[in-house]
Amino acid sequence: MRKFWLIFRNEYxxxxxxxxxxxxxLSLPVFVALLVGVGLLAAWSDxxxxxxxxxxxxxxxxNARQVPSKTDNLFPPPIMQSFSSEAEARxxxxxxxxxxxxxxxxxxxxxxxxxxxxxGSIKGNTRDDFQNFLRYNLLxxxxxxxxxxxxxxxxxxxxxxxxNRKMAxxxxxxxxxxxxxxxxxVVVINISGSYLVQALVEEKENRTMEIVVTSVSHxxxxxxxxxxxLLVGLTELIIWLSFGxxxxxxxxxxxxxxxxxxxxxxFIWLMAVTLLPAFVMVAALMAAVGASTSGSREAQxxxxxxxxxxxxxxxxxxxxxxxxxxxxxxxxxxxxLTAPVTLPLRAAFTDVPAWQTIISVLLLIACAAAALWxxxxxxxxxxxxxxxxxxxxxxxxxxx
Amino acid sequence: xxxxxxxxxxxxxxxxxxxxxxxxxVEPGEIFGLLGPNGAGKTTTIRIILDIFKPDSGxxxxxxxxxxxxxxxxxxxxxxxxxxxxDIPLERCLTYLASLKGLPAxxxxxxxxxxxxxxxxxxxxxxxxxxxxxxxxQKAQLIVTLIHRPDILIIDEPFSGLDPINTQMVKELLVxxxxxxxxxxxxxxxxxxxxxxCDRLVLIDHGRTVLYGKxxxxxKQFTADAVLxxxxxxxxxxxxxxxxREPLNGVTRLxxxxxxxxxxxxxxxxxxxxxxxxxxxxxxTLDEIFIRVVQGEASQE
Numbered sequence: 118m119r120k121f122w123l124i125f126r127n128e129y130x131x132x133x134x135x136x137x138x139x140x141x142x143l144s145l146p147v148f149v150a151l152l153v154g155v156g157l158l159a160a161w162s163d164x165x166x167x168x169x170x171x172x173x174x175x176x177x178x179x180n181a182r183q184v185p186s187k188t189d190n191l192f193p194p195p196i197m198q199s200f201s202s203e204a205e206a207r208x209x210x211x212x213x214x215x216x217x218x219x220x221x222x223x224x225x226x227x228x229x230x231x232x233x234x235x236x237g238s239i240k241g242n243t244r245d246d247f248q249n250f251l252r253y254n255l256l257x258x259x260x261x262x263x264x265x266x267x268x269x270x271x272x273x274x275x276x277x278x279x280x281n282r283k284m285a286x287x288x289x290x291x292x293x294x295x296x297x298x299x300x301x302x303v304v305v306i307n308i309s310g311s312y313l314v315q316a317l318v319e320e321k322e323n324r325t326m327e328i329v330v331t332s333v334s335h336x337x338x339x340x341x342x343x344x345x346x347l348l349v350g351l352t353e354l355i356i357w358l359s360f361g362x363x364x365x366x367x368x369x370x371x372x373x374x375x376x377x378x379x380x381x382x383x384f385i386w387l388m389a390v391t392l393l394p395a396f397v398m399v400a401a402l403m404a405a406v407g408a409s410t411s412g413s414r415e416a417q418x419x420x421x422x423x424x425x426x427x428x429x430x431x432x433x434x435x436x437x438x439x440x441x442x443x444x445x446x447x448x449x450x451x452x453x454l455t456a457p458v459t460l461p462l463r464a465a466f467t468d469v470p471a472w473q474t475i476i477s478v479l480l481l482i483a484c485a486a487a488a489l490w491x492x493x494x495x496x497x498x499x500x501x502x503x504x505x506x507x508x509x510x511x512x513x514x515x516x517x
Numbered sequence: 518x519x520x521x522x523x524x525x526x527x528x529x530x531x532x533x534x535x536x537x538x539x540x541x542x543v544e545p546g547e548i549f550g551l552l553g554p555n556g557a558g559k560t561t562t563i564r565i566i567l568d569i570f571k572p573d574s575g576x577x578x579x580x581x582x583x584x585x586x587x588x589x590x591x592x593x594x595x596x597x598x599x600x601x602x603x604d605i606p607l608e609r610c611l612t613y614l615a616s617l618k619g620l621p622a623x624x625x626x627x628x629x630x631x632x633x634x635x636x637x638x639x640x641x642x643x644x645x646x647x648x649x650x651x652x653x654x655q656k657a658q659l660i661v662t663l664i665h666r667p668d669i670l671i672i673d674e675p676f677s678g679l680d681p682i683n684t685q686m687v688k689e690l691l692v693x694x695x696x697x698x699x700x701x702x703x704x705x706x707x708x709x710x711x712x713x714x715c716d717r718l719v720l721i722d723h724g725r726t727v728l729y730g731k732x733x734x735x736x737k738q739f740t741a742d743a744v745l746x747x748x749x750x751x752x753x754x755x756x757x758x759x760x761x762r763e764p765l766n767g768v769t770r771l772x773x774x775x776x777x778x779x780x781x782x783x784x785x786x787x788x789x790x791x792x793x794x795x796x797x798x799x800x801x802t803l804d805e806i807f808i809r810v811v812q813g814e815a816s817q818e
Binding site for chain 1: 564567568569586589590592594596598599600601602603605613614616617618619661
């Protein structure tokens with residue numbers, strides 16, 4: 118067991134401590150942060166923090182109150198400043214003290230007319246903010262709950278009776294999450310897998326394998342390599358997801374519009390139970406490839422064959438979303454290579470029956486175990502074959 | 518208890534029989550030669566002993582039984598195709614491979630320091646393996662093989678690719694290890710090294726054992742059909758049992774008829790008052806025996 122840890126530690130650290138790895142690890146969040154940063158910068162440049170003036174000729178807004186907003190909002194709505202005469206407001210506008218001013222028609226209740234005066238074009242959400250301001254104050258005599266509901270509008274949950282499908286407007290993340298996680302899974306399994314294949318082929322090619330297998334049992338060697346390289350990928354996944362959640366928390370706090378985004382945490386466990394065995398399964402298959410092929414290029418080509426089915430659900434995302442209980446969708450949640458992306462995706466649109474989830478996860482675990490067995494066997498037979506690949510008959514025939 | 522006991526092992530890859538019912542025993546504290554031409558099955562035999570391959574039939578006992586994880590720590594193995602991680606510094610490579618042999622970390626550090634000093638590699642410890650010269654890599658490989666003070670050393674072609682200085686160093690090292698009580702099994706086809714170092718040997722060809730035993734006994738098997746004579750005066754025309762005479766580096770090689778005794782030749786020379794400077798039974802070199810056996814095998818096929 119001690120040697121398993123030595124192998125595991127060596128495999129893990131030799132990647133994680135490389136500058137290349139740290140660069141790859143940080144480049145994605147930095148890239149995303151940069152994109153978001155540029156977006157925020159663009160929004161900031163479009164944002165005018167100066168107050169907006171208004172001249173109330175209707176008499177309804179004499180004691181108007183500001184619409185409450187979160188104090189830590191990055192883009193708080195502008196203060197609405199009351200002026201007693203239009204001349205006064207115009208003077209302020211020309212001095213640049215306010216960004217614009219509105220005049221509220223004496224017959225506002227009847228005709229709803231409001232005039233906007235600006236020096237140039239008006240930026241951002243000023244019109245919406247002013248509308249909100251008017252609504253809020255018109256409703257000031259109403260109970261708080263009624264006023265807020267009118268301002269926020271209804272939360273529409275779409276429920277389809279035919280497919281048990283439901284979707285609330287603030288649950289958009291529940292569609293994005295399986296898609297993003299699936300994508301990260303593909304990226305990470307590719308990274309882990311290629312590290313693993315590389316580690317095996319390299320040791321075969323530089324003949325270190327022969328020394329290592331005379332020091333450690335095949336099982337410990339293989340397990341250490343698989344777990345070590347898998348954890349390299351998982352480290353990346355977890356760090357990227359942590360950055361994602363941090364970003365989300367930031368957005369929920371500071372960015373208007375993102376404040377209503379919610380994550381359904383049922384997904385997290387569903388993804389954990391599908392992604393973990395899938396990780397082990399694909400990694401073991403990659404290890405088998407690394408041990409049985411004769412060179413790194415050939416191994417990479419074979420490894421590509423395993424990652425192809427994993428991305429199939431992405432191509433079929435529209436039919437999967439439209440009919441998440443179709444035979445195709447159910448079939449793809451059972452097939453081990455497509456299950457890790459399909460199952461969480463379906464769960465976003467429908468209540469996946471528990472028996473389907475259980476079968477899918479059990480199949481994944483069984484396949485992971487079978488893949489580990491195959492990897493161990495292929496490894497034992499193929500590790501010292503140089504320049505010659507193993508045949509299927511040899512792998513499944515008599516023990517070597 | 519024998520250090521290694523190989524009993525009728527056979528191994529086939531595809532249609533090719535790599536090892537065919539090979540048996541031999543390696544005794545504690547000896548240097549044992551595993552000889553054979555290229556492709557004879559030496560490396561496969563070694564890999565079966567080390568439990569890298571399972572034999573199709575036959576058994577191997579190492580240190581009194583089947584190979585275990587604990588026993589792997591007591592064996593030092595140097596494969597013919599030397600293998601070290603090329604992309605990491607020498608010291609890290611040595612530390613990792615030594616740790617796989619079950620050595621505790623503090624001890625590894627001290628042992629590596631000692632060996633690096635001894636092999637003149639101390640100044641290169643931070644260099645990547647691929648930046649070292651071939652000779653230095655050979656030395657590093659030797660450190661990996663020896664660092665855990667194994668009870669059994671198995672070395673495949675210990676002298677291949679070595680210059681004369683390093684060859685001498687390896688030879689001295691092997692003798693030193695033997696004197697320490699280590700059992701050494703080396704596979705080679707450099708016969709003069711075997712003559713110099715080995716106590717016993719097995720010669721395999723086409724996967725089969727063709728010679729096995731003590732070096733001296735094997736030589737004796739192939740002697741007594743010639744004598745080497747150097748004399749002050751010319752040799753007489755007729756000598757009992759001599760069927761052919763040929764000059765050979767200042768001596769005369771007298772080939773004897775089958776069954777003829779060298780003693781009879783000596784007796785006749787003394788009787789005829791020939792002043793002898795040298796009279797020696799012509800012992801064939803291992804090279805000659807090797808060629809004779811292997812070619813004989815080939816001609817029988």
